[in-house]
Every structure is written in structure tokens, then in C-alpha cells.
Amino acid sequence: SLTTLQALEDGLKKADADPSVKAVMICGENGKFSAGADIRGFSAPKRQGIALGPIISVIERSEKPVVAAIEGIALGGGLEVALGCHFRIAHVKARMGLPEVTIGLLPGAEGTQRLPRLIGVPAALDMITTGRHILAPEALKLGLVDEVVEENTVEAAIRLANKV
Secondary structure: OHHHHHHHHHHHHHHHHOOOOOOEEEEOEOOEOEOOOOHHHHHOOOOOOOOHHHHHHHHHHOOOOEEEEEOOEEEOHHHHHHHHOOEEEEEOOOEEEOHHHHHOOOOOOOHHHHHHHHHOHHHHHHHHHHOOOEEHHHHHHHOOOOEEEOOOHHHHHHHHHHHO
């Protein structure tokens, strides 16, 4: 939602400007990282405001480490947010993917550029063109996530942020 996007941008800018903040952790609520955009929003009239791509660029450009704590699902725009982070921690049962292609849409927030840089062209093409979801252990093997944990991802992400 626009509210979520604005809150994410505001939080990132505030963290970057605050010298007492050493790292940023992005997580979801209720055991889910993010299922991405609500498809109903694509048919709504265009509104002025914030877009996901520029916010992910803010994440990527942050001088402070940004860690994604992925629980449940990181699909579509949710995965694209995680791709913009410097590090990614996933719960062992987390699923990731870019399913929008199954309804005729391409990932729209530069996921088609970030994913191949992270996991290589063949694996990225498979995910981008099929919409296939992958589980965290496979994501770790591909290099999509840095660590897979069975415990609380937020606590693991904080530990990683403290290390880096």
C-alpha cells in the first residue's frame, strides 16, 4: 500500500540520518515478510506518490547495512524489497518467488536486474519466467539468502547486523 511504502521510505531516511543507528533490519508482521502488491491496486486510477522501485534504491544505497528478516513468504515486490537489502536471513520454512509472471506481469521494481546479479542468470531466468516459489534451503544454495535459521529471524537478523 502507499501507506506502507511511505512508512518504509520515511524509516529508511530517518535511520540513515541518525548517527546512533548502525544498521537497519526490515521484517514483516505476523510471520510474513511480504506477499508483494495487492493486484487490485493495478486497476485503480494512477495516483501521485511513491513507487516501490525508488524505495528499493534507497535501501540499496544506504551506507548502513540493511538486513531483511524473511519469514513466511517474500513474493513479488516483497522479494524485490529483500533483494535491495545488503543481507538476507530467512526462516527455514520461508518461500520466495516472483509469481506475478503467472498473471502476465514482469517484476516491476528492478528484480529482473537484481536477482541475476545475486544468483546468476540461469537460476534467475527460471524464477522470473516461471513464477516458481523456492524454499529457504534452496535460496541459500542459490545465494539468494545469506543464512537460513530455524529460530526467530528478527533475532538472527539483529545478530548479523551487529556482526557487520
